[in-house]
Amino acid sequence: MKLFLAATLSVMAFTGFAAEQPKNIIMVVGDGMGPAYTTAYRYFADDRASAEIDWTVFDRHLKGMASTYPARVSGYVTDSAAGATALSSATKSYNGAIAVDVEKAPTPTVLEWAKQRGMKTGVAVTSQVNHATPASYAAHNEYRRNYDEIADSYFDDRVGEAFVLDVILGGGWEYFIREDRNLVEEFKAAGYQYVDDMAALSTLTPGKPVLGLFADTGMPWALDTPTKQRLPALTKAAVKQLENDNGFFLLVEGSQVDWAGHANDVASAMAEMHDLAMTLEYLESYVKQNPDTLVVVTADHSTGGFTIAANKDYRWEPDWLKNLKMSVESLAKALVKSDTPVAFIEENLGFALNEQEKATVNALQEADEKTWFKTVSHILDVRSNTGWTTSGHTAVDVQVFAMGKGSEVFKGHMDNTDISRHIFKMLGKTE
Structure with missing residues (x-):
């Protein structure tokens, strides 16, 4: 046209x-x-x-x-x-x-x-x-x-x-x-x-x-x-x-x-x-x-x-977002091939996972890229206390x-x- x-x-x-x-x-x-x-x-x-x-x-x-x-x-x-x-x-x-x-x-x-x-x-x-x-x-x-x-x-x-x-x-x-x-x-x-x-x-x-x-x-x-x-x-x-x-x-x-x-x-x-x-x-x-x-x-x-604080918790902590070595999308793509997902995530997010986060990551067997993306994004949302209402x-x-x-x-x-x-x-x- x-x-x-x-x-x-x-x-x-x-x-x-x-x-x-x-x-x-x-x-x-x-x-x-x-x-x-x-x-x-x-x-x-x-x-x-x-x-x-x-x-x-x-x-x-x-x-x-x-x-x-x-x-x-x-x-x-x-x-x-x-x-x-x-x-x-x-x-x-x-x-x-x-x-x-x-x-x-x-x-x-x-x-x-x-x-x-x-x-x-x-x-x-x-x-x-x-x-x-x-x-x-x-x-x-x-x-x-x-x-x-x-x-x-x-x-x-x-x-x-x-x-x-x-x-x-x-x-x-x-x-x-x-x-x-x-x-x-x-x-x-x-x-x-x-x-x-x-x-x-x-x-x-x-x-x-x-x-x-x-x-x-x-x-x-x-x-x-x-x-x-x-x-x-x-x-x-x-x-x-x-x-x-x-x-x-x-x-x-x-x-x-x-x-x-x-x-x-x-x-x-x-x-x-x-x-x-x-x-x-x-x-x-x-x-x-x-x-x-x-x-x-x-x-x-x-x-x-986008919501700055979620779940009735009066808190937003952006410091968890400051040390990523790559995007969550790239991280998710790499995790599909990773044999050590916990260590890989910790290295690229810039902080150690807690026991609950480690359990969630270790429970994923042969996860696809979309699942890894949602998992890592959820970790960052919970850490920072970020909310979303729509895509x-x-x-x-x-x-x-x-x-x-x-x-x-x-x-x-x-x-x-x-x-x-x-x-x-x-x-x-x-x-």
């Missing part, structure tokens, strides 16, 4: 740049990051040696709250596609919609609007680059899981004569290197730099368009990367490539906060939050050096019904954070569509 916006954009009204128009706009989405996640991260990151609870980068830039419901046809609980469509195009749509309205007509996005204004554009995400959130800013499709079509549209569709995206960083080999089409080679032939190793980000020629893919689908968990971080590196590289006299629009997504929530995996949730927090700390310093930059941060929804999304409002030029307009309670409306106005769009 190919949908072109060049004609639509060309007939829509523009005004000149407003006085408070930021030169650069960076939109950050913590997918699945409801209020419990930012609160939990505060306690996870807290220095126990100090008398007071330390504020995080989220606390420093909190501006308000936003509702997340989709179009009426999908009820009150949004998926990531409808949520991102609201955030990108100020349009309420059905769950599964990629920047189309309920009639499946394309809706112009803030990223495309920025491109029409001569700004450079990019996405830097830890999911596949054609996943729901980045796709909803840079493509149009009736269904989020039409991954090949969405990847194709990144090359085939244009805003005017230009490619929609100057920078594309994240996962996605599976969708860009296929039997029927090799989009990597097509992008290279069109003048894009291509990298498939994170270390190669430092070798890129600044200012030149780039496609960087670093995994088959989503990137490895933060806990499975050497530095326990990867989004800061992607974001820094994207900013370096996009900087120019006309400014840029960049969509950054901490994609796997959501995936950890779906899996009810508190250890990965906190590691993904740390990855995102380190990204925001970099952007905080960038805004100080470039005060004409606006950074807006929010979530599309909350995931998992899906919830309908709670989410927080809105902002820093830099124009950030004051995001104060108070708003709808998720108001976020993109404010950005559209900053980009000179009239109603």
